Amino acid sequence: MGNSLRAAALLAFVVLSILLSLLISSMQQFGARISHFSNASLAGDEETASLRRALIYQLNERRKEIIPLLPPIDNDENRQSGETRFSSRLDSTLDYNLWNEITDGSRKAHMDGMGCDSLAGMQAVDVLGSGYTKLVVKVNLAGGQPVALKLVNEQGIDMGKCLEDFKDPQGCRELVSYKLQKEIVLLQRLQHPNVIKLKGHCVGDAGNHGEKGTEGGRVTVILEQGSPLQMIQLLQSPWEDRFRVCLDLVQLLHFLSQSPLGSVALLDFQPRQFVTVSGKLKLTDLDDASAEETTCQTDADCTLQFPKRNFTVPCSAQGVCEGLNEKRNIYNAYRYFFTYLLPHQAPPGLTHLVDNIMNSTGELKADINQTLEAFERILLLYKSGLHLDNLPPSIIRDYTVMRGMGTSGNVEYRCWPSYSQQGCVLSVHSAREAAYICNYHSQCNSFSLTGEKTWTGRFLASFRSSFTHLVPDETLEVYVKKTKVPENPPV
Numbered sequence: 025m026g027n028s029l030r031a032a033a034l035l036a037f038v039v040l041s042i043l044l045s046l047l048i049s050s051m052q053q054f055g056a057r058i059s060h061f062s063n064a065s066l067a068g069d070e071e072t073a074s075l076r077r078a079l080i081y082q083l084n085e086r087r088k089e090i091i092p093l094l095p096p097i098d099n100d101e102n103r104q105s106g107e108t109r110f111s112s113r114l115d116s117t118l119d120y121n122l123w124n125e126i127t128d129g130s131r132k133a134h135m136d137g138m139g140c141d142s143l144a145g146m147q148a149v150d151v152l153g154s155g156y157t158k159l160v161v162k163v164n165l166a167g168g169q170p171v172a173l174k175l176v177n178e179q180g181i182d183m184g185k186c187l188e189d190f191k192d193p194q195g196c197r198e199l200v201s202y203k204l205q206k207e208i209v210l211l212q213r214l215q216h217p218n219v220i221k222l223k224g225h226c227v228g229d230a231g232n233h234g235e236k237g238t239e240g241g242r243v244t245v246i247l248e249q250g251s252p253l254q255m256i257q258l259l260q261s262p263w264e265d266r267f268r269v270c271l272d273l274v275q276l277l278h279f280l281s282q283s284p285l286g287s288v289a290l291l292d293f294q295p296r297q298f299v300t301v302s303g304k305l306k307l308t309d310l311d312d313a314s315a316e317e318t319t320c321q322t323d324a325d326c327t328l329q330f331p332k333r334n335f336t337v338p339c340s341a342q343g344v345c346e347g348l349n350e351k352r353n354i355y356n357a358y359r360y361f362f363t364y365l366l367p368h369q370a371p372p373g374l375t376h377l378v379d380n381i382m383n384s385t386g387e388l389k390a391d392i393n394q395t396l397e398a399f400e401r402i403l404l405l406y407k408s409g410l411h412l413d414n415l416p417p418s419i420i421r422d423y424t425v426m427r428g429m430g431t432s433g434n435v436e437y438r439c440w441p442s443y444s445q446q447g448c449v450l451s452v453h454s455a456r457e458a459a460y461i462c463n464y465h466s467q468c469n470s471f472s473l474t475g476e477k478t479w480t481g482r483f484l485a486s487f488r489s490s491f492t493h494l495v496p497d498e499t500l501e502v503y504v505k506k507t508k509v510p511e512n513p514p515v
């Protein structure tokens with residue numbers, strides 16, 4: 025399996041290298057304002073002509089989807105007044121600079137920093153991922169800066185389907201590029217710590233060297249580089265890290281429920297739409313985000329259907345389903361993330377709060393504000409160690425402490441889920457919690473608090489069976505069990 029995977033990766037890489045070289049070689053050329061299709065060869069061919077009309081119709085549909093997402097002309101004023109409803113806005117109030125920039129490469133708006141020139145001299149390092157629509161490449165820019173580039177996936181399902189339907193590679197590339205262009209606009213408008221950062225974009229007229237203005241632009245999105253979310257790996261990591269992913273997700277959904285575009289739903293809500301950047305969860309696939317409200321006449325028009333549950337939300341007097349987008353997001357967070365990541369190995373003092381969250385999100389009883397509050401309460405308790413209040417204070421007296429000491433000649437043992445592969449390293453609020461854990465592990469006879477901390481500020485403690493020497497180390501404290509205590513102390 026490993027070999028065929030590697031071969032596939034290699035193939036993708038070769039394809040990619042070709043793509044990238046095309047891209048670089050054509051960086052200086054920019055397309056005309058409006059896309060043209062070379063229709064000389066099609067003259068007289070009725071079928072081809074009707075295919076072309078259908079494709080142009082599709083192109084217009086995609087365009088219509090993006091226009092309402094463009095920023096209003098006075099960006100700053102809008103940001104302060106917050107509330108905007110694009111549907112009630114006229115096109116004349118929209119700022120088309122961004123549109124011109126992403127369709128023909130003009131650099132009037134400078135909405136985001138980097139352009140095609142930033143990509144000169146870059147080095148492709150690896151393929152980060154690919155999907156139906158896009159190919160994502162890990163790249164080092166000439167200055168050494170690591171970024172991720174998103175391009176049309178020439179081998180993707182979107183491209184394949186389009187070619188089958190319209191048999192027009194250039195037109196199809198342009199059609200699929202609309203998804204990248206929509207993503208650029210959304211990334212521009214939905215800036216948040218839990219949304220991948222847009223560093224820039226490049227619209228180059230590729231594939232038709234020298235013949236200027238005859239083809240639609242090739243779009244490259246320049247993004248902050250992340251690591252694809254590995255659910256399997258996450259399932260094996262400490263609860264603290266899994267909780268972080270869920271908290272980040274809730275913070276994102278809180279923002280999306282009241283974003284500059286209104287309440288935004290993520291229609292394709294799956295772990296593969298997310299990456300992590302230094303442990304922080306970030307949304308990277310926005311082409312399926314929708315700010316549209318569902319209109320209704322009765323409550324029955326406002327149902328959310330999922331494989332295991334259906335929900336109905338009220339139809340408002342204004343004829344829109346109230347909070348439908350927000351609720352859809354919450355339930356998806358529950359079914360794709362919380363059920364896998366949250367309950368398992370939650371700290372004993374927090375399980376009832378975690379259970380409450382599982383129930384209120386799984387039943388859609390809480391809105392996103394209440395859900396965020398519940399998560400923040402857990403974080404606060406966890407950071408402050410208040411959830412450990414019923415650990416007996418005397419527990420630490422079972423240990424002799426040696427400050428400014430480390431150990432050598434350790435006999436390690438494994439525990440789960442350890443921060444270290446070699447031994448047992450867990451996060452603790454205090455020496456008292458570490459003592460409690462050491463009492464609970466039959467192999468444990470000593471532990472050290474290291475100076476290292478986790479994202480919540482808890483200490484990393486390493487547990488071991490025994491050691492041969494004590495060595496001076498300013499940053500450590502060694503605790504050694506005085507006598508054998510019962511292996512399973514009462515909780």
Ligand SMILES: Nc1ncnc2c1ncn2[C@@H]1O[C@H](COP(=O)(O)OP(=O)(O)OP(=O)(O)O)[C@@H](O)[C@H]1O
Nearest residue numbers: 152153154155156157158160172250252296308309
């Ligand atoms: N900034 C990034 N850093 C690292 N990896 C990324 C980044 N952006 C995307 N990826 C990876 O590339 C994959 C494909 O990107 P993306 O989801 O945007 O493409 P797609 O064609 O829309 O995929 P899908 O078919 O899943 O909708 C993602 O699943 C993710 O793992």
Ligand SMILES: *[C@@H]1O[C@H](CO)[C@@H](O)[C@H](O)[C@H]1NC(C)=O
Nearest residue numbers: 060061062063064065066067
């Ligand atoms: C392509 O078609 C349009 C209208 O259908 C026509 O105006 C134009 O001249 C054609 N271009 C070529 C190169 O034939």
Ligand SMILES: *[C@@H]1O[C@H](CO)[C@@H](O)[C@H](O)[C@H]1NC(C)=O
Nearest residue numbers: 327329330331332333334335
């Ligand atoms: C949800 O509603 C659909 C359509 O009304 C129905 O077919 C389905 O059985 C319902 N699913 C559940 C789990 O209730």
Ligand SMILES: *[C@@H]1O[C@H](CO)[C@@H](O)[C@H](O)[C@H]1NC(C)=O
Nearest residue numbers: 379382383384385386387388
């Ligand atoms: C929520 O709690 C109720 C009552 O205990 C229970 O019947 C229901 O199954 C729970 N729902 C979820 C999604 O956990």
Ligand SMILES: *[C@@H]1O[C@H](CO)[C@@H](O)[C@H](O)[C@H]1NC(C)=O
Nearest residue numbers: 278279281282391392393394
């Ligand atoms: C949710 O919180 C935001 C501020 O974070 C506030 O503006 C909004 O009114 C709240 N919504 C509800 C339904 O309480």
